[in-house]
Amino acid sequence: MTLTLFYYLAITAIYILMSWSVYLPYRIGQLHFMTVANMAISAYFSALMTIHFSWPFPLVLLAGTLLGALTGFAVSTAVGDAPCFAVVIVGFTFIYLTKTVIENVEIFGGPLGIFNIPKIINSSSGNRILLIIIVYFFVFLTGFFINRFDRSKLGRAASTIFVDRNIAVSFGVNPKKIGMFLQTWSSAIGGMSGVLYAFIMRGISPNHFTFNFIGICMTILFVGGYSTMWGTLLAAPILWGFPLILPESLQAWNIVIYGILLVIILLLKPEGIITRVMVQRVENIRLFSGKKVTPKSPSNKKAAQ
Amino acid sequence: MKKIIHLLFISSLILLTVSCGGKNGKNETKGTESADRAAAEAVETAEVVVTEWNIPFLNCLTGPIAGIGEYLQWGAEYAAEQINAEGGIAGKPVRIERIDTGMSPEKGTVAMSKLVEDALVVMGPVPEPVIMAAVPIAAEEGLYCFTATTSYEYAAEYFPWAISFFPPTEEKLQIAVKAWAEKAGAGKAVQFVENYGAWPGMAKAHALGLEAAGAQVLENVEVPTDAVTFGPLAVKALARNPDTIIFACNAEKVAKIIIELKNRGWKDMNKILIFSSADDAALYTTGGESLNGAIIYNFSNSNLDTPRWNEFSRAFKEDHEGMEPFSLSPNYYDAVYMIKRAIEETGVTGDPNKLAEEREKIMKYCNDIEKFDGLQFTWTNRGGFPADKPLFLFEIQNGKKILVDKIIPE
Numbered sequence: 001m002t003l004t005l006f007y008y009l010a011i012t013a014i015y016i017l018m019s020w021s022v023y024l025p026y027r028i029g030q031l032h033f034m035t036v037a038n039m040a041i042s043a044y045f046s047a048l049m050t051i052h053f054s055w056p057f058p059l060v061l062l063a064g065t066l067l068g069a070l071t072g073f074a075v076s077t078a079v080g081d082a083p084c085f086a087v088v089i090v091g092f093t094f095i096y097l098t099k100t101v102i103e104n105v106e107i108f109g110g111p112l113g114i115f116n117i118p119k120i121i122n123s124s125s126g127n128r129i130l131l132i133i134i135v136y137f138f139v140f141l142t143g144f145f146i147n148r149f150d151r152s153k154l155g156r157a158a159s160t161i162f163v164d165r166n167i168a169v170s171f172g173v174n175p176k177k178i179g180m181f182l183q184t185w186s187s188a189i190g191g192m193s194g195v196l197y198a199f200i201m202r203g204i205s206p207n208h209f210t211f212n213f214i215g216i217c218m219t220i221l222f223v224g225g226y227s228t229m230w231g232t233l234l235a236a237p238i239l240w241g242f243p244l245i246l247p248e249s250l251q252a253w254n255i256v257i258y259g260i261l262l263v264i265i266l267l268l269k270p271e272g273i274i275t276r277v278m279v280q281r282v283e284n285i286r287l288f289s290g291k292k293v294t295p296k297s298p299s300n301k302k303a304a305q
Numbered sequence: 306m307k308k309i310i311h312l313l314f315i316s317s318l319i320l321l322t323v324s325c326g327g328k329n330g331k332n333e334t335k336g337t338e339s340a341d342r343a344a345a346e347a348v349e350t351a352e353v354v355v356t357e358w359n360i361p362f363l364n365c366l367t368g369p370i371a372g373i374g375e376y377l378q379w380g381a382e383y384a385a386e387q388i389n390a391e392g393g394i395a396g397k398p399v400r401i402e403r404i405d406t407g408m409s410p411e412k413g414t415v416a417m418s419k420l421v422e423d424a425l426v427v428m429g430p431v432p433e434p435v436i437m438a439a440v441p442i443a444a445e446e447g448l449y450c451f452t453a454t455t456s457y458e459y460a461a462e463y464f465p466w467a468i469s470f471f472p473p474t475e476e477k478l479q480i481a482v483k484a485w486a487e488k489a490g491a492g493k494a495v496q497f498v499e500n501y502g503a504w505p506g507m508a509k510a511h512a513l514g515l516e517a518a519g520a521q522v523l524e525n526v527e528v529p530t531d532a533v534t535f536g537p538l539a540v541k542a543l544a545r546n547p548d549t550i551i552f553a554c555n556a557e558k559v560a561k562i563i564i565e566l567k568n569r570g571w572k573d574m575n576k577i578l579i580f581s582s583a584d585d586a587a588l589y590t591t592g593g594e595s596l597n598g599a600i601i602y603n604f605s606n607s608n609l610d611t612p613r614w615n616e617f618s619r620a621f622k623e624d625h626e627g628m629e630p631f632s633l634s635p636n637y638y639d640a641v642y643m644i645k646r647a648i649e650e651t652g653v654t655g656d657p658n659k660l661a662e663e664r665e666k667i668m669k670y671c672n673d674i675e676k677f678d679g680l681q682f683t684w685t686n687r688g689g690f691p692a693d694k695p696l697f698l699f700e701i702q703n704g705k706k707i708l709v710d711k712i713i714p715e
Contacts (some may be wrong), residue, residue: 003418003442011411103500103530110500111530113410115437124445202441205410205434212409244415251405252367 006128008244010200012237013135014193018213019220019232020146021189025182026226027150027158028175029084032183033091033214034075037098038068038190039197040209044102046195047114047204057120061195068191073184080179095209102206113205117198135196142189146229154178212255216240219258223265225272228279235273355655358399360385360644361420362637363413363429363439366405373585374431376625377454377637378403381428383620384641394645395653401641406430410438421446425655426667428640433459433502440467447661449668451644453636456503457690465672468689470636471604474503475510481602481696481712482514482551482578488710489576489600491520491549495542497562499528499554507580508553515549523547528554528562539565549576556585560592567595574598575700584632589704596701600709605632605681606697608708617680635680642678647671 018039025032042064049055049063079090102108109115119127149155160168161175168175198204220239224231243254250257265272362381365374381401389398404420406413406429413435420427421443428451430439436452436459443450444466452460453470460469471477485491494515498508512522523545526538539562542550550566552559559579563571571577579588579601589596607618607629617638621630644667647653651666672689684691695713699706 003421003446004415007415007418011415100531106500110505112433112437112502116441201411201414201438203410203438205438207408207410207434243412244419251403255367 001125001128001132003128006132007200008241009132010135012240013132013139014197014200015217015220015236015240016139016232017142017189017193017196019217019224019236020142020229021186021193022214022217022221023226023229023232024146024149024186024189025087025179026162026221027155027182028161028179030082030087030179030183031084031091031218032087032186034072034087034094034183035068035091035186035190036209036214036217037091037094038071038187039194040095040098040102040204040206041071041194042068042191043194043198043204043208044108044114046198047117048107050117051114057199061192064195065188065192068194069184069188072187072190073180075187076180076183080183081176082179092211095211095214099206099209109205111206113203113207115203117202117204119202120199131196131200135200138192138196143229143233150229154181158182215258219262222272223262225274225278227271227276228274230279231272231274353395353397353654355397358394358397358425358648358655359402360399360641361402361404361416361424361427363404363406363416363420363427363431363435365408365431365435366403368407368409370408370432373631373633374405376621376631376634377431379621379624380634380636380638381641383617384638388641388645394648397655399641399645401428404429406435406439408432408435410434413439414442417442417448421448423657423660424448425653425660425663426644427451428453428637428644431455436460436467443467447664449664449671451637451640451671453640454633456506458503458506460689464689465668468671468686470639470691470694472690472692472694474506475513477696478507478510478580478602479514479517481698482511483517484710484712485578485600485602485698486515486518486520486549489549489578491515491518491576493545493547494520494522494549494551495545495547496522496525496551497528497538497542497554497559498525499530499558501530501555504553504580504582507582508551511551511553511578511580515551520549528558532558535561535565536568538562539569542566543569543571548573549578551578551580552583553580554583556583556588557591559583560588560596563592563599564595575600578602579701581632584706586628586631589701592701594703597703599701600698601701601706602696602698603632603706604694604696605635606708606711607632607706608699609681614680639677639679642680643671643674646674646677 018035021035022032045067046060046064049060075090075094079087103111120130121127157168157173158178160171160173161178165175197208216239220232220235223239224235243251246254362378364378365371366378385399385401388394393399404416406416413430417430417439426449427443430436430450430452431454433455436455440450440452440463444463447466450463450467452467455469457469457471457473460467496508496511498505508525515522526542528538532538535558543566552562563577575598577599579599581603584601584603617635618630621634622628647667647670651670653663653666656663672686674686676683676685682695684694686692693713695711697708698710698712700709
C-alpha cells in the first residue's frame with residue numbers, strides 16, 4: 001500500500017466518523033460541534049499516555065473513547081434538550097477552551113503539538129495495513145449501530161423531535177433523554193476518532209482541531225445528505241479527496257470551491273445528494289425484487305412512501 | 306418556512322466556519338581538490354534525463370501565515386527565473402512546484418506522502434507544525450528536505466534528511482546577546498516571551514547570553530498568543546523595575562508592547578532588544594517612530610550593497626509595492642541555488658531508476674557544502690547547518706535598520 005493511498009483511506013475514514021458524530025445529534029436538530037473538542041482531548045490524551053506511560057493501543061483507544069463519552073455526557077446533562085443555537089455556542093466555546101489550554105500548557109507541546117507517537121507495530125508497512133483494518137472496522141461498527149438506531153423506535157422518535165418538538169413531547173417522547181444519548185454517543189465517536197487520528201498521523205497539533213475542520217465535516221454531511229447516514233459515505237471520499245486532484249493553480253482556491261459547492265447543493269437539493277426517500281426507494285426495490293410485485297401497484301407505492 | 310430559515314442558517318454557519326480556515330552569481334565555490342575532481346568526473350559522465358527539473362515547495366500560501374509564505378515563494382521563483390535565464394540546471398530549466406499546505410499538518414503529511422514517491426528533493430515544509438508532521442515521512446523514505454526557515458533544532462531531529470539555514474539557536478544567540486548586553490550595560494532584564502514554535506528556545510538562549518554578560522533575567526513575561534491588550538503586560542514588566550527589555554514574540558505584539566512601555570515612561574530605547582523573528586513588516590508599520598533607538602538582531606543584512614543583493618532587493622520592491630525584502634526572503638532563493646549546485650556538482654541526472662542514489666548524493670553534498678555563495682554571504686555547512694553564518698545587530702530609526710555590529714562565529 002502506497003503512503004498516499006494509506007493517508008487517503010485513513011483520513012477519509014476519520015472524516016466519515018466525524019461527520020457521523022455531527023449527524024447523530026442533528027437527528028434531533030442539534031449541531032453538536034463539541035465533538036471536535038472531544039476529538040482533540042482524546043487525541044492528546046492518547047499521545048501522552050502512549051509516549052509517557054507506554055499504554056498499549058487497545059487500552060488507549062478504549063480510554064480515549066470513554067473519555068469522550070464521559071465529557072459528552074457531562075455537558076449533555078446541561079444542553080441535552082437545548083435549542084440548536086445554544087448547542088452551537090457550547091460547541092464553539094469548548095473548542096476554543098480546549099485549544100487555548102492545549103496551546104498554553106507545556107506538556108501538550110504548546111502551539112506546536114506532540115509528535116513521534118509510536119507505531120502500533122514496528123514494521124512501517126505492517127503498521128499502515130493494521131491501522132487501515134482497525135479504522136475501517138470501527139467505521140463499519142459505528143455505521144452498523146447508526147443504521148440500527150435510524151431504524152429503531154428511538155430513531156423515529158428523534159425524527160419526530162427534528163420535525164416538531166411539541167408533537168414529539170405530546171407522543172411521550174423525552175427530548176432531553178434522547179438528546180443526552182445522542183450527544184454522548186457523538187462525543188464517544190469524537191473521542192475514538194481523536195485516538196485513531198493521532199495514531200494515523202503519529203503526531204497532533206492544535207492546528208488539526210480548527211473551525212476549518214468543522215466546516216469540512218459539515219460540508220460532507222450537508223452535501224452528502226443530512227437525513228441519512230449514507231450521504232456521508234458518498235461525500236467524504238469525494239470532498240476530502242477533491243483537493244488532492246486539484247491542479248496546482250487552483251489549490252489555493254479549494255476553500256472557496258467548497259463554499260460554492262455547498263451553496264449550490266443547498267439551493268438545488270437542500271436535503272443533500274442522498275435523501276431518506278431515496279434510501280427508502282432503494283430498499284423497496286430490494287425488498288420487492290424477489291416477490292414479482294409490479295412497482296406500479298398501489299400497495300407498493302404506499303410502501304415506498 | 307422554518308425549514309428554509311434553518312437551512313439558510315446552516316449554510317451561512319458552514320461558510321463562516323470554512324472561511325475561518327484564509328545573481329546572479331555563478332556558484333564559483335571551490336571545495337577541496339579531491340571533491341572538485343570527483344564532481345568534475347561525475348558531471349562528465351552523467352547525462353541528464355529530465356527535460357525539466359521539478360522542485361516541489363511545501364509552502365503556506367493560504368491561512369494564517371500566507372503573507373510570509375508568499376515572499377518565501379517569491380524568493381524561490383525568482384531564483385528559478387534567474388537560473389532559467391542563465392541556461393537552467395545542467396542545461397535544463399527548473400520549475401518550482403507550488404504546494405499549499407495552508408499550515409495544516411494533515412495536508413502537509415498527505416502532500417509529503419505523494420512526494421516521497423518521485424521527488425528528487427523537497428523545499429519546505431513551512432512552518433514548524435507542518436515540518437514536525439511531514440518531515441518524519443520524508444526522513445523514513447530517504448527524501449531530503451530543505452527546511453530553510455526553521456531553527457536548527459527542528460531540522461536536527463531528522464538529520465541527515467533535513468537541513469536548516471540557521472545554526473544551533475543556543476550557541477549563536479547567546480554570543481549575540483552577550484555582545485549586545487555588554488555594550489548596552491544591561492543589568493536587570495525582563496523578557497517578553499510568546500509560547501510559539503522555537504521562540505521559547507530563543508528566549509532561553511537570550512537568558513544565557515545575558516547571564517554570560519553578568520546581567521540577570523528578573524522575569525519572563527508570557528505574551529498570550531491571542532492577546533489583544535498589552536497595557537497589563539507592560540505594567541507587569543515595569544513592576545519588576547528592569548533596565549533592559551528583550552522581546553521574543555510576534556512582530557505586531559512587540560510593537561504594541563513597546564508603545565505601551567513608552568506610554569508608561571520607558572525612555573532608554575537602546576536597552577530594548579528585539580529578536581529576529583519579529584523583523585517583519587508588521588513591526589515597522591505598527592511601531593512607527595516609537596521604535597526609534599531599539600536594537601534588533603537578524604541573520605540577514607538588508608543594508609548590504611552588492612550587485613546581486615541590490616538586484617534582488619529591487620525586484621522584490623517592484624513586486625511588493627516598494628517594501629524592503631523581509632529577513633527570511635533570501636532563504637528559499639538560496640535553497641534553489643544550493644540545489645542547482647548540488648545537482649551540477651554531483652552529476653545528478655534525474656533518472657527515476659537512480660532516485661534513491663541521487664537523493665542521497667544531494668543530501669550528502671548539501672549537508673556539508675563548502676563555501677556556498679549565498680545571496681548575502683558565503684557560508685559552509687557542517688552537519689546540516691551553516692557553521693560560519695554571521696549575525697547582525699541593527700538600530701531602528703524611522704523604520705530603517707542601521708547596522709551597529711556584525712558577529713561572526715569563531
